[in-house]
Amino acid sequence: MHPAFSVIFLTTLIGAGQGLFMALVTGQVYSLANLLAPQDSQSFYAMGALITATLLAGGLVAAVFHLGKPSYFITRAWRGMSQWRTSWLSRELIALPMFMLLVLAYAAVHYLGWTQIWFTIKGQIPVDASLVIGMLGVLMSVILFVSTAMIYASLKFLQEWHTALTVANFFLFGLASGFMLAAAFSAWMGIELVSFFGGWAVVFTVLAAITRAFSMLRNARIKHKSTLASALGIRHTKITQRSMGFMGGSFNTREFFHGQGPVVLAMARWFFVLNVFVFPVILLAASNLLESASLPVLAFVVQYLGLLAERWYFFAEARHPQNLYYQTVG
Amino acid sequence: MSQLALVIDLNVCVGCHACVTSCKEWNTSGWAGSLADQHPYDADPTGTFFNRVQSFEVGQYPNTETVHFPKSCLHCEEPPCVPVCPTGASYKRPDNGVVLVDYDKCIGCKYCSWACPYGVRELDEMQKVMKKCTLCIDRITDETLPEAERKPACVLACPTSARLYGDVHDPDSEASEAIRERGGYQLMPEWGTKPANHYLPRRKTRMQIFDDELERVDNPLKKEAPLPAAKGETLDDVAY
Amino acid sequence: MLDPAEHSDSDTGRVETKNTTCYMCACRCGIRVTLRDGEVRHIEGNPEHPLNQGVICAKGASGIMKQYSPARLTKPLLRRPGGERGDSDFEEISWERAFQIMQDRLSELRKNDPKQFALFTGRDQMQALTGLFAKQFGTPNYAAHGGFCSVNMAAGMIYTIGGSFWEFGGPDLDRAKLFVMIGTAEDHHSNPMKIALSKFKRRGGRFISINPIRTGYSAIADEWVPIRPGTDGALFLAIIHELIEQGLYDRDFMVNYTNAAELIDLDETSDEYGLFIRTTKPVEEGCFDPQNKLWWDRLTNSPVDVRHPDADPYLLGEYEIDGKPVKTAFQLIKERVAEYTVAWAEGITGIPAETIRRLAHEMGVIARDQKVELPIQWTDVWGQEHEKVIGSPVAFHAMRGLAAHSNGFQSIRAMSVLMSMLGTIDTPGGFRHKAPFPRPIPPCPKPPKSMDDVQPETPLNGMPLGWPADPNDLFVDDQGEPLRIDKAFSWEYPLSVHGLMHNAITNAWRGDPYRIDTLLLFMANMAWNSSMNTSQVREMLVDKDEEGEYKIPFLIVCDAFQSETVAFADLVLPDTTYLERHDAMSMLDRPISEYDGPVDSVRIPVVEPKGDCKPFQEVLIELGSRLGLPAFVNAQGQRKFRDYPDFIVNYETSPGSGIGFLSGWRGKGGEKFLKGEPNPRQWEMYAKNNCVYHHALPKSYQYMRNWNKGYLEWARAHGMTRYAEPINIQLYSEVLQKFRLAAEGKRPGRQPPARLRQRVATYFDPLPFYHESLESAQIDRHAYPLHALTQRPMAMYHSWDSQNAWLRQIHTYNYLYVSPKLGEAQGFDDGDWVWAESAHGKVRCMARFSESVEPGTVWTWNAIGKASGAWGLSNKANEAKQGFLLNHLIAEELPACEEGEHLSNSDPLTGQAAWYDVRVKVYKAMDNEPAVSFPQFKPQRRVAGQGTRRGKWQAYFAGMFRNKVHCK
Numbered sequence A: 001m002h003p004a005f006s007v008i009f010l011t012t013l014i015g016a017g018q019g020l021f022m023a024l025v026t027g028q029v030y031s032l033a034n035l036l037a038p039q040d041s042q043s044f045y046a047m048g049a050l051i052t053a054t055l056l057a058g059g060l061v062a063a064v065f066h067l068g069k070p071s072y073f074i075t076r077a078w079r080g081m082s083q084w085r086t087s088w089l090s091r092e093l094i095a096l097p098m099f100m101l102l103v104l105a106y107a108a109v110h111y112l113g114w115t116q117i118w119f120t121i122k123g124q125i126p127v128d129a130s131l132v133i134g135m136l137g138v139l140m141s142v143i144l145f146v147s148t149a150m151i152y153a154s155l156k157f158l159q160e161w162h163t164a165l166t167v168a169n170f171f172l173f174g175l176a177s178g179f180m181l182a183a184a185f186s187a188w189m190g191i192e193l194v195s196f197f198g199g200w201a202v203v204f205t206v207l208a209a210i211t212r213a214f215s216m217l218r219n220a221r222i223k224h225k226s227t228l229a230s231a232l233g234i235r236h237t238k239i240t241q242r243s244m245g246f247m248g249g250s251f252n253t254r255e256f257f258h259g260q261g262p263v264v265l266a267m268a269r270w271f272f273v274l275n276v277f278v279f280p281v282i283l284l285a286a287s288n289l290l291e292s293a294s295l296p297v298l299a300f301v302v303q304y305l306g307l308l309a310e311r312w313y314f315f316a317e318a319r320h321p322q323n324l325y326y327q328t329v330g
Numbered sequence B: 001m002s003q004l005a006l007v008i009d010l011n012v013c014v015g016c017h018a019c020v021t022s023c024k025e026w027n028t029s030g031w032a033g034s035l036a037d038q039h040p041y042d043a044d045p046t047g048t049f050f051n052r053v054q055s056f057e058v059g060q061y062p063n064t065e066t067v068h069f070p071k072s073c074l075h076c077e078e079p080p081c082v083p084v085c086p087t088g089a090s091y092k093r094p095d096n097g098v099v100l101v102d103y104d105k106c107i108g109c110k111y112c113s114w115a116c117p118y119g120v121r122e123l124d125e126m127q128k129v130m131k132k133c134t135l136c137i138d139r140i141t142d143e144t145l146p147e148a149e150r151k152p153a154c155v156l157a158c159p160t161s162a163r164l165y166g167d168v169h170d171p172d173s174e175a176s177e178a179i180r181e182r183g184g185y186q187l188m189p190e191w192g193t194k195p196a197n198h199y200l201p202r203r204k205t206r207m208q209i210f211d212d213e214l215e216r217v218d219n220p221l222k223k224e225a226p227l228p229a230a231k232g233e234t235l236d237d238v239a240y
Numbered sequence C: 001m002l003d004p005a006e007h008s009d010s011d012t013g014r015v016e017t018k019n020t021t022c023y024m025c026a027c028r029c030g031i032r033v034t035l036r037d038g039e040v041r042h043i044e045g046n047p048e049h050p051l052n053q054g055v056i057c058a059k060g061a062s063g064i065m066k067q068y069s070p071a072r073l074t075k076p077l078l079r080r081p082g083g084e085r086g087d088s089d090f091e092e093i094s095w096e097r098a099f100q101i102m103q104d105r106l107s108e109l110r111k112n113d114p115k116q117f118a119l120f121t122g123r124d125q126m127q128a129l130t131g132l133f134a135k136q137f138g139t140p141n142y143a144a145h146g147g148f149c150s151v152n153m154a155a156g157m158i159y160t161i162g163g164s165f166w167e168f169g170g171p172d173l174d175r176a177k178l179f180v181m182i183g184t185a186e187d188h189h190s191n192p193m194k195i196a197l198s199k200f201k202r203r204g205g206r207f208i209s210i211n212p213i214r215t216g217y218s219a220i221a222d223e224w225v226p227i228r229p230g231t232d233g234a235l236f237l238a239i240i241h242e243l244i245e246q247g248l249y250d251r252d253f254m255v256n257y258t259n260a261a262e263l264i265d266l267d268e269t270s271d272e273y274g275l276f277i278r279t280t281k282p283v284e285e286g287c288f289d290p291q292n293k294l295w296w297d298r299l300t301n302s303p304v305d306v307r308h309p310d311a312d313p314y315l316l317g318e319y320e321i322d323g324k325p326v327k328t329a330f331q332l333i334k335e336r337v338a339e340y341t342v343a344w345a346e347g348i349t350g351i352p353a354e355t356i357r358r359l360a361h362e363m364g365v366i367a368r369d370q371k372v373e374l375p376i377q378w379t380d381v382w383g384q385e386h387e388k389v390i391g392s393p394v395a396f397h398a399m400r401g402l403a404a405h406s407n408g409f410q411s412i413r414a415m416s417v418l419m420s421m422l423g424t425i426d427t428p429g430g431f432r433h434k435a436p437f438p439r440p441i442p443p444c445p446k447p448p449k450s451m452d453d454v455q456p457e458t459p460l461n462g463m464p465l466g467w468p469a470d471p472n473d474l475f476v477d478d479q480g481e482p483l484r485i486d487k488a489f490s491w492e493y494p495l496s497v498h499g500l501m502h503n504a505i506t507n508a509w510r511g512d513p514y515r516i517d518t519l520l521l522f523m524a525n526m527a528w529n530s531s532m533n534t535s536q537v538r539e540m541l542v543d544k545d546e547e548g549e550y551k552i553p554f555l556i557v558c559d560a561f562q563s564e565t566v567a568f569a570d571l572v573l574p575d576t577t578y579l580e581r582h583d584a585m586s587m588l589d590r591p592i593s594e595y596d597g598p599v600d601s602v603r604i605p606v607v608e609p610k611g612d613c614k615p616f617q618e619v620l621i622e623l624g625s626r627l628g629l630p631a632f633v634n635a636q637g638q639r640k641f642r643d644y645p646d647f648i649v650n651y652e653t654s655p656g657s658g659i660g661f662l663s664g665w666r667g668k669g670g671e672k673f674l675k676g677e678p679n680p681r682q683w684e685m686y687a688k689n690n691c692v693y694h695h696a697l698p699k700s701y702q703y704m705r706n707w708n709k710g711y712l713e714w715a716r717a718h719g720m721t722r723y724a725e726p727i728n729i730q731l732y733s734e735v736l737q738k739f740r741l742a743a744e745g746k747r748p749g750r751q752p753p754a755r756l757r758q759r760v761a762t763y764f765d766p767l768p769f770y771h772e773s774l775e776s777a778q779i780d781r782h783a784y785p786l787h788a789l790t791q792r793p794m795a796m797y798h799s800w801d802s803q804n805a806w807l808r809q810i811h812t813y814n815y816l817y818v819s820p821k822l823g824e825a826q827g828f829d830d831g832d833w834v835w836a837e838s839a840h841g842k843v844r845c846m847a848r849f850s851e852s853v854e855p856g857t858v859w860t861w862n863a864i865g866k867a868s869g870a871w872g873l874s875n876k877a878n879e880a881k882q883g884f885l886l887n888h889l890i891a892e893e894l895p896a897c898e899e900g901e902h903l904s905n906s907d908p909l910t911g912q913a914a915w916y917d918v919r920v921k922v923y924k925a926m927d928n929e930p931a932v933s934f935p936q937f938k939p940q941r942r943v944a945g946q947g948t949r950r951g952k953w954q955a956y957f958a959g960m961f962r963n964k965v966h967c968k
């Protein structure tokens, strides 16, 4: 597939945003359960949620550029929510703004200090508006993760994508980068949660490394169901395209090919493996030792850049069966 | 419910591209138009077409088959491109099974094209909406046209009549009959998309010649000059 | 969005439909043009047209993009004083000025030396008018595209069976069971061929394609027989050998309808050596093939008059008459092919001997055992009644794969002999004629005979193009040297019945045989794809003599588009497109006749001419009137015809002849056909009848027309032929033998110059024979081991479709298709840049591997490569940067040899351009070479009056070019 930068930014930005939000709520739950020190509503949760919202907004902007024309965002995008019964994309288009609303509400509640306790669960965990909204947000975030990932994973003939690993990857990459960002945010704010978030970030990064490794292994060995023989209905082992019927390219030659050689592909792979999985962990470990406030930020930045490459690679490695029909200019 | 479709006879398609440009011509000024061309007179011209004719070589010299292969939207009975569309712009008509795009609803997200394994949807790069073969919906349903012309432009154009058109749910249609009797098949059956369009395979007419067709009493050579008489001794002279 | 089912296209705008005839190629299909608010909305096949029956091809359906092309010329243009030829440095002028310039110049020439005006036309459809103009002007220097196109096909078959493939006849696939297609990629009958071929296949017919390349039609063949280029003659001769060996020939047909059983004088001492024995029996007046010949009767074992009612002739054998050795023509054929065994042919053609033998058996057995018998009574010219028409259902079709070789004439003769042996001439399921064919062998028109026939202020005595029957019909001087600028009808190419347009520029540039003053090119892209040796021809066009004068002083180009040739013009005449003008596809030229009878057709304008475009027909009539050419003015010297439509209606070949350009609805009220007084409402009647006049003959006149008394008399009565004589098939060609005898000095009258004697004697063999191509014989075949061919792409017409925004997306540039084995041997890969080099020149291009090409052959699509800046395209268009033209590799002249220094690279009999003889080597381009094709030329400039090129986007919506978003 042709990696579109709009989609790369969209998925990585909202993934990090969702992860960050889940990190915030996790932090809140932990502190409510007194497992962590409580944090300031305004400066930490509200700020954190605003960062989330910014990331989501960034994703939205990227998404606008994925539309045929940006103006469609205003004139037509609302239609995109109409097919939620069948379309994962439609579901994403619903989940994303709802999630954004919840995130903004969460920020508002924290900012305005509407944190009166409504009741306590088992006498231990006090439940307030922020927690309810936070939990709803987490739920919506999960739905959004699943929707986004299923956009890809549901396309059964894109065999590289059509696997639960795609959902796991999107989820874990989101969590890893989100928790990484939470750690960075904490470090930046000088809050003591760096190792808490950092620890989870490492856990998710390792898990993501495992699921991604599985998916890469799977994809390397994938046996494509469609062949030229099935595409044409001609039973023969040696079929070559002589002409695709036009010479100056078409939508079909632009949208479904990454257009890069194997070297670029291998470089992208190395780049993301190092930047997503290896360097951030090292940086976090280093920051732990050095108690640096900037290294976790660097770790996030590095990981995010890695994720851009990962997402690029994710598209590039998917081989669309339609390409069987578009192999030779002649 | 009827399911209109094309049946493409690879046995007679000569790869002339008549179906390609007649389609472009009809549709660019019609309901689905315009179909823009980019760099029309410059380097790398490219444009929106609903139908393409490709060529493949099967086998190795001298046993090569050259196959010309026209391809447009197959109007799948289980079209994966439709449910994925977030806006409902892509739809399958309930009355005749034609898969269409409503360009006023489409947001150009291209998702439907990803969901089509056949590579037949093309984003119009000027209007930025998804386009594809409409089965010439604006011709085939146009009751002001004489019956014989209520057919897709490509079907009317095709000089070898390699493009049959009809209702594949009606067992008596020309299309169904051709599928049944001439081995009609679907592309990429592995995905369960159930394309309505079918393809008819190549067929070979061969000839066998038996020896007795070459050795015959009516050989005209027998009418030519009598065989020269044997010179010298004959059996007649020596046998008793 | 509007529900499409609720909406009718005809509700949008003001809609009207008009019928006319397509001219996106020479096939002449009927089209129905739908206009919306006066702009072209849709062009479709006219379902009521006999030729295409409603279908249309890729080009036809893209006519809109030609009509609105940015390459269109709209103004008469004159090269700016001081501007250099080739620089497209023009000023717009008025038509009045253009006419004045031509009138001044041409009337001078006509007064002093009419041959200094030369008119050559490319792939046009109005040779009847252009030829008439040349004749009336008095210049012999006229020809159309035939010489570089397929004259071998016309001449080879017409000199043998009185008709031909190409636009004159074809295979009857309705009734054929076996169809053998040879060397055809697309051809002139493209839509009808496709219609017929698919019906044929669906009926279960067996289709064999003999072609080095498998694309297009060959793709759907039941059997592909890859052959080495230029060797088909060997294949046919081997098949003939096998047919004779097996007795698989149609004896009755050969006896009755060919000269196979006729006796030939083989007395080596005689002046009549190799001619038929003629009895003194008085010969009918004006007969072209007197029937005073002899058979050898089986019953009496003695000679007997041919067609003696009681005779039963031997087909084979050698006999003696009064001590003279004689043989039947078929005996000579048998002896000729004795050495041409299938094993021999395998070595030459690359086709396994077994395959050749099987092909022969298939043809012979089907022809013999699956006869088609139609219950149609007919009477032959000898008065015998036949209860039925019998056909052998083996049909052949061949085109330039046979024609465009220097041995093409003899190969085509061999094929014609093969077809005749199988009994397939004008029979059901075989070859069928199209009116006005069959014609006498050879047809009657003759070229002028000497310079005495070319006189100032006088029409040419003779036809500019004609059919020599013997050496006295040549157009040569007392030394036997050429008199035409293209050297047609000289001893170099005696039967060049379509001229040698491909040598006209080189000869004129060299002043050989003389200089000319004005060259008028109509519809011919001679600075590009229709010239051999293109790079140098472009130099010749701008070359100047010592006085600084262009060697070809004045060049007028009539084109509708900014072609490569337009850049070289001194005067450009902007023509209309086919949608803007009247045209007549006349019986006097190449009508669209069907097998069942004569058909002609017209074009009627559907839109207004763009800018100042003027139909070339109008130009000729205006010019003819201004110059006072007799056909165009009355006795007082006043203009006779208002305009072209008026001319078409009222012109008669001679006063009162009743024969004009159109054969339909003649007579005062349109009650007559073929012959009759002018009908003032003729155009209207064509318009009402789909622009076609179709005269279906009675069934009994539809077959065996070479010998069909009813038909021949009907044809004579309607002015189609001069004679109602039998047109016997000339398996043995006496015409050729007469030239050979002259070359051997055995014949009184004209004889070739000494240097050409051997050449004429060799190639004018009265029996078909195989020789390798002239180029192969002259150059080092080890250095240039490969054959290079071009093929017509179905979606492009020669050079003129690159301006078409839709078609150029299908063929934007071209590759050289090669066998992967070649790449392996030469160390290059699929898609690599390579050099293709001939003994004459080289091109750099990209290679594409293909398994569907004979490994000793490389090929590319014809005329896709363009000169940068031409055709309204940007300088960077792929056509110029990646596309290439094979013509740069092909020489227009052979290397100098004893026979002459400047012999055309053509068939030695007909002057047919030997495009497909070229041999090349192919090797990898160096890595540091630029990734553009070679040669490149200085980008051509747009000319005054050319519209602006639409920029990045073009969205056509029935005449509107804008971002129109679908109907609402």
Ligand SMILES: Nc1nc2c(c(=O)[nH]1)N[C@H]1C(S)=C(S)[C@@H](COP(=O)(O)OP(=O)(O)OC[C@H]3O[C@@H](n4cnc5c(=O)[nH]c(N)nc54)[C@H](O)[C@@H]3O)O[C@H]1N2
Pocket: C025, C026, C123, C149, C150, C182, C183, C184, C185, C186, C187, C188, C190, C210, C211, C212, C213, C227, C228, C229, C230, C231, C232, C398, C399, C400, C401, C402, C405, C789, C790, C791, C792, C793, C794, C795, C796, C797, C798, C862, C916
């Ligand atoms: N679409 C389209 N149609 C056209 C034209 C066009 O430009 N475009 N041009 C028109 C004109 S002017 C003409 S003359 C006709 C020509 O019509 P064709 O004769 O069909 O045209 P070519 O493309 O020259 O095809 C020659 C074929 O002969 C094969 N060939 C070459 N050498 C040999 C040989 O030695 N032996 C055999 N057996 N085969 C050989 C080539 O592979 C090729 O397939 O087409 C007309 N129709």
Ligand SMILES: Nc1nc2c(c(=O)[nH]1)N[C@H]1C(S)=C(S)[C@@H](COP(=O)(O)OP(=O)(O)OC[C@H]3O[C@@H](n4cnc5c(=O)[nH]c(N)nc54)[C@H](O)[C@@H]3O)O[C@H]1N2
Pocket: C121, C122, C123, C124, C145, C148, C149, C150, C522, C523, C524, C525, C526, C529, C530, C531, C558, C559, C560, C561, C562, C563, C564, C565, C575, C576, C577, C578, C616, C790, C791, C797, C798, C799, C800, C862, C863, C886, C887, C915
């Ligand atoms: N290498 C190679 N060369 C070949 C051949 C080949 O097979 N291989 N084939 C040869 C053959 S068979 C032929 S017939 C020739 C064809 O050669 P041409 O007849 O020279 O070729 P075309 O490209 O058809 O272009 C003729 C010109 O007509 C112009 N034209 C188009 N429509 C109109 C019109 O309505 N009015 C006027 N006035 N002009 C118009 C075009 O713009 C173009 O400049 O090419 C020959 N050249």
Ligand code: SF4
Pocket: B072, B073, B074, B075, B076, B079, B080, B081, B082, B099, B115, B116, B117, B118, B119, B120, B121, B132, B193, B195
């Ligand atoms: S061919 Fe593709 S676009 Fe057409 S219906 Fe099937 S899946 Fe949809």
Ligand code: SF4
Pocket: B084, B085, B086, B087, B088, B089, B090, B101, B105, B106, B107, B108, B109, B110, B111, B112, B113, B129, B130
């Ligand atoms: S591109 Fe248009 S039709 Fe396709 S999925 Fe998106 S909105 Fe639907």
Ligand code: SF4
Pocket: B022, B023, B024, B026, B027, B050, B051, B072, B132, B133, B134, B135, B136, B137, B152, B153, B154, B155
């Ligand atoms: S049915 Fe109509 S839209 Fe579809 S390919 Fe044919 S002409 Fe084009």
Ligand code: SF4
Pocket: B012, B013, B014, B015, B016, B017, B018, B019, B020, B053, B068, B070, B157, B158, B159, B160, B161, B162, B163
């Ligand atoms: S028009 Fe017919 S023959 Fe030509 S490419 Fe299309 S399907 Fe094949």
Ligand code: SF4
Pocket: C022, C023, C024, C025, C026, C027, C028, C029, C052, C055, C056, C057, C058, C059, C060, C061, C190, C191
């Ligand atoms: S075959 Fe030639 S005349 Fe017929 S539609 Fe095509 S371009 Fe026009």
Ligand SMILES: [Mo]
Pocket: C123, C145, C148, C149, C150
């Ligand atoms: Mo031609």
